[in-house]
Amino acid sequence: MIDLNLIIERFPAFLGGTDGAPILSTSDGLQLTLELLGLSLAFGLLLAVPMALMRVSRNKWVARPVWLYTYVFRGTPLLVQLFIIYYGLSQFDWVRDSWAWEYLREAYVCAILAFTLNTAAYTTEILAGQIRNTHYGEIEAAKAMGMGKWLMMRRIVIPSALRRALPAYSNEVVMMMQSTSIAGLVTLADLTGVARRVFSDTYMPFEPFLTVAGIYLVMTFALVWLFKKAEQRWLAYLAPRKH
Amino acid sequence: MFLQGYLPSIMEGTILTLQVAVSALLVSVVLGLIGAMFKMSPSKPLAWLAEVYSTVVRGVPDLVWMLLLFFGVQMLINELFSQMGWEAPEINSFFAGVMTIGFIFGAYMTETFRGAIMAVPKGQMEAGLAYGMSPLRVFLRITFPQMVRFALPSFSNNWLVLVKSTALVSVIGLNDVMYRADTAKSITQEPFTVYAVVGCIFLAITSVSDFALKRLEKRYSTGVRETEL
Numbered sequence: 001m002i003d004l005n006l007i008i009e010r011f012p013a014f015l016g017g018t019d020g021a022p023i024l025s026t027s028d029g030l031q032l033t034l035e036l037l038g039l040s041l042a043f044g045l046l047l048a049v050p051m052a053l054m055r056v057s058r059n060k061w062v063a064r065p066v067w068l069y070t071y072v073f074r075g076t077p078l079l080v081q082l083f084i085i086y087y088g089l090s091q092f093d094w095v096r097d098s099w100a101w102e103y104l105r106e107a108y109v110c111a112i113l114a115f116t117l118n119t120a121a122y123t124t125e126i127l128a129g130q131i132r133n134t135h136y137g138e139i140e141a142a143k144a145m146g147m148g149k150w151l152m153m154r155r156i157v158i159p160s161a162l163r164r165a166l167p168a169y170s171n172e173v174v175m176m177m178q179s180t181s182i183a184g185l186v187t188l189a190d191l192t193g194v195a196r197r198v199f200s201d202t203y204m205p206f207e208p209f210l211t212v213a214g215i216y217l218v219m220t221f222a223l224v225w226l227f228k229k230a231e232q233r234w235l236a237y238l239a240p241r242k243h
Numbered sequence: 244m245f246l247q248g249y250l251p252s253i254m255e256g257t258i259l260t261l262q263v264a265v266s267a268l269l270v271s272v273v274l275g276l277i278g279a280m281f282k283m284s285p286s287k288p289l290a291w292l293a294e295v296y297s298t299v300v301r302g303v304p305d306l307v308w309m310l311l312l313f314f315g316v317q318m319l320i321n322e323l324f325s326q327m328g329w330e331a332p333e334i335n336s337f338f339a340g341v342m343t344i345g346f347i348f349g350a351y352m353t354e355t356f357r358g359a360i361m362a363v364p365k366g367q368m369e370a371g372l373a374y375g376m377s378p379l380r381v382f383l384r385i386t387f388p389q390m391v392r393f394a395l396p397s398f399s400n401n402w403l404v405l406v407k408s409t410a411l412v413s414v415i416g417l418n419d420v421m422y423r424a425d426t427a428k429s430i431t432q433e434p435f436t437v438y439a440v441v442g443c444i445f446l447a448i449t450s451v452s453d454f455a456l457k458r459l460e461k462r463y464s465t466g467v468r469e470t471e472l
Contacts, residue, residue: 075403075449076442077410079421084442087428088435178304185306185414192307205314213303213311220302 006207010198014191014211028189030215036108036180036190040115041173047120049158052127066124073121078179081118086110086186107186119176126168130161163234170227174220181216191215246436249427253437256423257444263340263419264409268402270345275352282357293353300350305408312343313415340412344405351401359394360386392463399456403449410445420444 016029027035055066073081089095089104103109134157142152184193195208232239246253281293300308317334324331363386371381413422424441428434
């Protein structure tokens with residue numbers, strides 16, 4: 001009942017590298033999915049580290065704006081955030097007249113922007129939680145060594161919190177990987193987007209959707225395995241003692 | 244006029260979205276309880292089935308499940324009916340949306356309930372059985388009231404993720420809040436305002452849920468002493 005030939009014939013399109021790539025990107029299919037994921041995770045983490053420090057600040061004028069940011073982005077669907085950026089920004093003339101419009105009208109840029117802001121919000125909360133959990137001994141030791149506030153943050157608090165954030169962050173990465181599937185709803189030909197195109201060409205649902213489901217499943221397993229390895233390396237000191 | 248009078252239409256869509264979310268939650272709770280019981284059952288095939296369910300469902304994006312199940316099941320029905328020589332019915336998209344989201348979150352609930360049931364000391368259930376209660380009664384009177392406390396934090400999280408996932412159902416043709424917003428966006432030419440309103444609606448739903456569930460957590464933790472460092 002399942003047409004294997006169709007899957008084999010279209011498989012290169014799922015993996016990407018055909019000539020349907022969006023402007024500014026180099027690829028489509030699985031490669032586009034990985035590109036969206038990699039870029040938004042990298043930008044998201046870069047934003048999240050300073051925001052997590054602000055989030056735990058005792059100055060409420062510093063902490064509150066970040067709290068509001070994570071509250072709004074974690075409380076609304078990613079799809080709505082994507083649509084606000086992709087469709088919404090065109091409502092304002094000053095955006096359309098600015099130099100940035102050349103980029104902001106591209107679905108690819110909007111998707112990366114939305115995914116970045118979204119993952120930054122979740123990652124900020126994960127990191128802020130771990131910064132608060134820092135053992136007082138670590139901080140007392142750093143102070144006793146005569147470290148200033150920023151040196152202590154850079155050398156002790158942030159590295160330690162990043163390590164302890166690994167298990168929660170691995171969930172966030174898997175969630176984000178799956179969330180990139182909505183990129184197809186703003187015209188991009190990511191993995192799911194390609195599957196929807198094959199479906200509308202052939203009207204066969206099982207072949208394309210089961211194929212991409214399989215690919216996503218493999219990616220989930222791969223990410224879980226990768227993070228397990230990372231935890232073994234960087235969280236070894238927290239593992240239960242083996243006799 | 245604000246959004247050229249499209250606000251009532253968006254609110255109607257919101258009600259449909261909420262109906263889908265709440266119905267899907269009920270489906271997911273039932274599936275989650277069954278999944279958790281299978282997972283902990285001494286029968287190997289049942290435990291294996293539940294393991295595959297919770298792993299495979301959680302490893303594939305919601306959107307792919309929706310497309311696969313909605314179009315796939317419709318196709319199967321079409322083929323089945325055409326072989327019988329009958330005219331195939333169209334699947335009701337409300338039903339399809341509820342079942343699909345329920346099916347997906349049933350997998351998350353399986354993990355939630357399994358963890359919570361395991362957190363209740365085994366001796367409690369054994370004592371119930373020793374008193375001659377039926378397994379169902381043990382579950383309802385002994386296990387369930389005690390597992391709620393352990394299940395609530397993860398249950399709340401699942402509900403919040405579920406509500407946000409419901410935004411995807413317009414893809415399978417539901418006339419929900421996102422679908423109404425799409426229409427309003429094209430007509431009013433105010434896409435930002437439209438989606439900002441939709442965002443506020445979701446934010447209101449998640450905020451109210453969060454508040455209510457936190458109160459419930461407090462209630463079910465009565466008498467539990469918290470450690471303070």
